[in-house]
Amino acid sequence: MAVQDPVEKMLDAAQNGMSLLVDREKLHFTYMPDVIQHRDTEQEMVTQSLLPILKRSRPSNLLVYGKPGTGKTLVVRKVLSKIRVRVARTDFPIRLVYVNAKEETTTYGILVSFGHQLGLSERDLPPTGLSIAEVFRRALVAVGSGGINAVLVIDEIDYLVHLAARTKNDVLYQLTRANERLKAGSLALVGISNDLTFKERLDARVLSTLGEEEIVFTNYTVEQIRRILEDRIGGAFVSGAVTPPALNLCAAMAGSQHGDARRAIDLMRVAGEMAEREQSGTVTEGHIRAAAQKIEENKEVAALRSYPLHEKLLIVAIMRSGGSSTGEIYAAYKELARTLRQDALTQRRVTQMLSEIEVSGIITSRLVHQGMHGRTKKYKLAIPAEIIKSTFEGDLTLGDVV
DNA sequence: ATTCCACAGGAAACAGTGGTCC
DNA sequence: GGACCACTGTTTCCTGTGGAAT
Numbered sequence: 001m002a003v004q005d006p007v008e009k010m011l012d013a014a015q016n017g018m019s020l021l022v023d024r025e026k027l028h029f030t031y032m033p034d035v036i037q038h039r040d041t042e043q044e045m046v047t048q049s050l051l052p053i054l055k056r057s058r059p060s061n062l063l064v065y066g067k068p069g070t071g072k073t074l075v076v077r078k079v080l081s082k083i084r085v086r087v088a089r090t091d092f093p094i095r096l097v098y099v100n101a102k103e104e105t106t107t108y109g110i111l112v113s114f115g116h117q118l119g120l121s122e123r124d125l126p127p128t129g130l131s132i133a134e135v136f137r138r139a140l141v142a143v144g145s146g147g148i149n150a151v152l153v154i155d156e157i158d159y160l161v162h163l164a165a166r167t168k169n170d171v172l173y174q175l176t177r178a179n180e181r182l183k184a185g186s187l188a189l190v191g192i193s194n195d196l197t198f199k200e201r202l203d204a205r206v207l208s209t210l211g212e213e214e215i216v217f218t219n220y221t222v223e224q225i226r227r228i229l230e231d232r233i234g235g236a237f238v239s240g241a242v243t244p245p246a247l248n249l250c251a252a253m254a255g256s257q258h259g260d261a262r263r264a265i266d267l268m269r270v271a272g273e274m275a276e277r278e279q280s281g282t283v284t285e286g287h288i289r290a291a292a293q294k295i296e297e298n299k300e301v302a303a304l305r306s307y308p309l310h311e312k313l314l315i316v317a318i319m320r321s322g323g324s325s326t327g328e329i330y331a332a333y334k335e336l337a338r339t340l341r342q343d344a345l346t347q348r349r350v351t352q353m354l355s356e357i358e359v360s361g362i363i364t365s366r367l368v369h370q371g372m373h374g375r376t377k378k379y380k381l382a383i384p385a386e387i388i389k390s391t392f393e394g395d396l397t398l399g400d401v402v
Numbered sequence: 403a404t405t406c407c408a409c410a411g412g413a414a415a416c417a418g419t420g421g422t423c424c
Numbered sequence: 425g426g427a428c429c430a431c432t433g434t435t436t437c438c439t440g441t442g443g444a445a446t
Contacts, residue, residue: 106430107430107431108429108430108431126421127420128420128421128429128430129420129423129429129430130422131428131429131430132429132430134422167430325408326408326410327408327409346434346435346436347409348410348411348434348437349435351409351410352411355410369442369443369444370407370443371406371407371443371444372407372444372445373407373408374406374407374409374443375407375409375442375443376408376409376410377409377410
């Protein structure tokens, strides 16, 4: 048989409609399935605490916990959308507001987003310039004057706690006490968190109000993830495209990492895309393994690219020195900065940056006590130097130093 | 037992930006 | 146009640390 031209082969395949993935959307984490599996109890509990809305009274405040990829946000959004449908048929003024504390990044941003979703305009709530107290006041006026019964869902609420602690404002306390200030309308809070320990950092007064009801989302078991995957695969791939061993491996890989269904679904999507690109008729174990590696590498490259110049210089300094102390890295960094005609930052700032980079997993450190010679942290790369070189080579300012 | 190193990392202050309000 | 605000990124100042050297 004649060897087929790869380009012709791809064109043929495309024309014949041979495609493994028929509906990519179903393998995206924002996709809302009709039925959320293995979360019946949790859905009932969320509904229970929000039920008073239908009876025209204020629902309980609610805290929802669980590791990433356990379906918390999905369940809360699903229940809210069902409530929304029920209420839409009546003239009862409710507003379901969703903000993500991590995406908004500042206390101000969270409150402004809340206000905008209540119907306030850019003019009523400008993106900057007002005091937080003023933004809060305006949002509450909107609730009060419209007699609105608002449910504010704060996803990744632990970030808000962290922000509030850093900027020393008590926005969460204000939010939990909002009903005391409202003459008409009401405000209920739903907090969602990946961090089970953040409660310890909460003010006791806040906790008593916010934690009226609590729901903990347990991790999915490997078997549950397998069934969730089966369900998604059914809609996303052509029938029989994913081999059973591939499915099992995908569930096992994600399941062993704290039962994260989101990761499992991502993994399956990337594996599917790889199989499709190879013109393979099925998704195999090999594709799953390759996808896992690719996701990991992509994460590293994306993190490297996203760093500002001085962080990049530090990573290069560590790469060059290979397993050295803060002092040595700082010296190497200053040298690099001089070469590139940049003002070097202080050592204090550099130690802070090193800690920040370490969080991303690109470098690791070990605290070393050297007796007479003081203590220091020894840093080394946690990823292959080749990835750093290839990522930074294209960088206009860094090209010459890597 | 005491000294001393080379930092780690917290706290506070500051500069700069981009805005509102009166 | 000046007072004020939030926020980020940074500097300055400072205290704490564990074990080798003395």
